[in-house]
Amino acid sequence: MRSEALVAVLALALTPAALRAQDDIGIAHGATPPAVQLEDLDGRATDLTAFVGKKPVLIEFWATWCTNCRALLPRMRAAHQRYGREVEFVVIGVAVNQSRNSVRRHLAEHALPFRFFYDATGSAVRGFQAPATSYVVALDARGRVVYTGLGPDQDIEGAVRRALGGS
Numbered sequence: 038m039r040s041e042a043l044v045a046v047l048a049l050a051l052t053p054a055a056l057r058a059q060d061d062i063g064i065a066h067g068a069t070p071p072a073v074q075l076e077d078l079d080g081r082a083t084d085l086t087a088f089v090g091k092k093p094v095l096i097e098f099w100a101t102w103c104t105n106c107r108a109l110l111p112r113m114r115a116a117h118q119r120y121g122r123e124v125e126f127v128v129i130g131v132a133v134n135q136s137r138n139s140v141r142r143h144l145a146e147h148a149l150p151f152r153f154f155y156d157a158t159g160s161a162v163r164g165f166q167a168p169a170t171s172y173v174v175a176l177d178a179r180g181r182v183v184y185t186g187l188g189p190d191q192d193i194e195g196a197v198r199r200a201l202g203g204s
Contacts, residue, residue: 062185063166069180073164075129075154078141083154085127085161090180093124093200095193097151098162098172101135101143105171108189110149116193117150124197126151129161131170175200 064070072086088094097113099106117126128151130140137155144153156162165174168187175184175196184196 062187063168063172064164064174064182064185066182066185068182070174070176070182071164073156073160074158075161076137076157078137078144078153078155080137085154088125088127088152089176090178091125093178093197094127094176094180095124095197095200096127096129096165096174096176098131098156098165098167098170099128100131100133100170101139103170105169105189109171109173109191109193112191112193114150116197119194120197120201121150124200128153130155131162131167132157132159133170177202 070085070089072084075083075085077083095116097106097109113126116124128149130137130153132155137157140153140155154161161167165172171188171191173184173186173191173193173196174182177183177200183199186192186196
C-alpha cells in the first residue's frame with residue numbers, strides 16, 4: 038500500500054495544476070461510498086457511515102507533509118467558517134510517511150476546525166479510490182458523491198454548494 042500511495046503522490050507532483058483540479062477523479066459521481074473503518078486520533082475504531090447520509094459531508098484525504106493540502110487549507114477554512122453548521126468537514130489522514138502521533142503533534146501546533154481521522158489500514162483510500170493527498174470528495178445529505186477533485190486549486194465552496202443541493 039505504501040509504495041502505491043508514494044507512486045500516486047509522485048504522479049500528482051508531476052501533473053499540471055489545471056488537470057489536478059478537475060472533477061470526476063476517483064469514486065464515481067452518484068455513487069454511495071462503501072462503509073470504511075477509520076480510527077480517531079486516539080486509536081478508537083469508527084465507521085465513516087456515522088456521518089454519511091445524515092447531512093452533507095466534505096472529505097479531504099490529507100497528510101502533514103502535503104504541500105497541496107497546505108495550499109488548499111485557506112479554502113477549506115473559509116468554507117468551514119461559512120458552512121460548518123450545515124456540512125460535516127472530515128479530514129482523513131493517510132498512513133503514508135506519517136503516524137497517528139505525528140498527526141496529533143501537527144494538530145497540537147496548528148489547530149484546525151475539522152473532524153480528523155486516521156486511515157491506518159488504507160480502507161478509506163481504497164474505498165474512495167483516492168489517487169493522492171489533497172483529494173476531496175463531497176457527499177450530499179443522502180450520502181451520494183456530488184464532487185471529487187484533486188490538488189490545491191479546487192473550488193471548495195462550489196463543492197460544498199453542490200453537497201447542499203445547489204450548483
